[in-house]
Amino acid sequence: MDLIEQTRIDVQKALDEDVGTGDLTALLVPVQALATATIICREAAVICGRPWVDEVLRRVAPAATATWLVDDGQTCAPGQKIVLIEGSARELLTAERTCLNFLQTLSGVATKTARYVKAVEGTRAAILDTRKTLPGLRAAEKYAVRCGGGKNHRMGLYDAILIKENHIAAAGGLTAAFRAAQVFKDRVSFIQVEVETLRQLREALDAGVDMVLLDNMSLESIREAVRLADGRCSLEISGGVTFETLRPYAETGVDRISVGALIKDVNAVDFSMRFSEKPVEG
Numbered sequence: 001m002d003l004i005e006q007t008r009i010d011v012q013k014a015l016d017e018d019v020g021t022g023d024l025t026a027l028l029v030p031v032q033a034l035a036t037a038t039i040i041c042r043e044a045a046v047i048c049g050r051p052w053v054d055e056v057l058r059r060v061a062p063a064a065t066a067t068w069l070v071d072d073g074q075t076c077a078p079g080q081k082i083v084l085i086e087g088s089a090r091e092l093l094t095a096e097r098t099c100l101n102f103l104q105t106l107s108g109v110a111t112k113t114a115r116y117v118k119a120v121e122g123t124r125a126a127i128l129d130t131r132k133t134l135p136g137l138r139a140a141e142k143y144a145v146r147c148g149g150g151k152n153h154r155m156g157l158y159d160a161i162l163i164k165e166n167h168i169a170a171a172g173g174l175t176a177a178f179r180a181a182q183v184f185k186d187r188v189s190f191i192q193v194e195v196e197t198l199r200q201l202r203e204a205l206d207a208g209v210d211m212v213l214l215d216n217m218s219l220e221s222i223r224e225a226v227r228l229a230d231g232r233c234s235l236e237i238s239g240g241v242t243f244e245t246l247r248p249y250a251e252t253g254v255d256r257i258s259v260g261a262l263i264k265d266v267n268a269v270d271f272s273m274r275f276s277e278k279p280v281e282g
Helices: 003-018 050-060 089-119 138-147 165-171 174-184 198-207 219-229 243-250
Strands: 034-041 065-068 080-088 126-128 161-163 191-195 211-215 234-238 256-258 271-278
Touching (some): 003 089, 003 138, 050 080, 050 089, 080 089, 089 126, 089 138, 161 165, 165 174, 174 191, 174 198, 198 211, 198 219
Parallel strands (some): 126 256, 191 211, 211 234
Antiparallel strands (some): 034 080, 065 080
């Protein structure tokens, strides 16, 4: 499913839960009333969510016009205007909360990702997300990671293979699991094996694994893993990574650092929408 179709699904679900059978409070406003709505970001942030806001307006306020002043992936200062929207006051009032919900959540992910990406500048390490996402919003949140300068790990269980400790135990060992995965190598974007010890790393290298995930290893062990791998495979760190430890981990020479906190521990960015009434035409 492409992002456009996913955006439509996300917005439909959001409107179903918020608007339901209709916005009763908006009925207090005269049907002919027009308004200009300004969305303002109250804090420094990386903006993300435009496709979802545009889709909300398409469904709720189809005659409205939106002029974006800050695009997705761009930064804003506290108090900066993000978008100006002109249209029916009733319709804009109905669209308000859903628009802001998408903006605050996705901008929060993009902003946090950008902070992590900046922290590893000058190293070879890329910052990646994980599957620790809000149910139903994975495509949106992974889009936000890209807006923040990060990269996406696999989208789900269907597009790549990550052989973890439970797969290894159930399949009869690391090498056995990796060999079994080869039947899918032409159908997936990658096959990756998770290791928890240097002994397992040696086994993975002997088996010909070209993508290894170092799970919850100490800084000292990661340095040794980089030395042992010696370029024979790409190395990714996951587990136990905090913002404070991010730079030291990146400086070990690993290729990737996956961070669940980019999405699962995100703080929403503060947005507000302000209305100014327009004269009624005619």
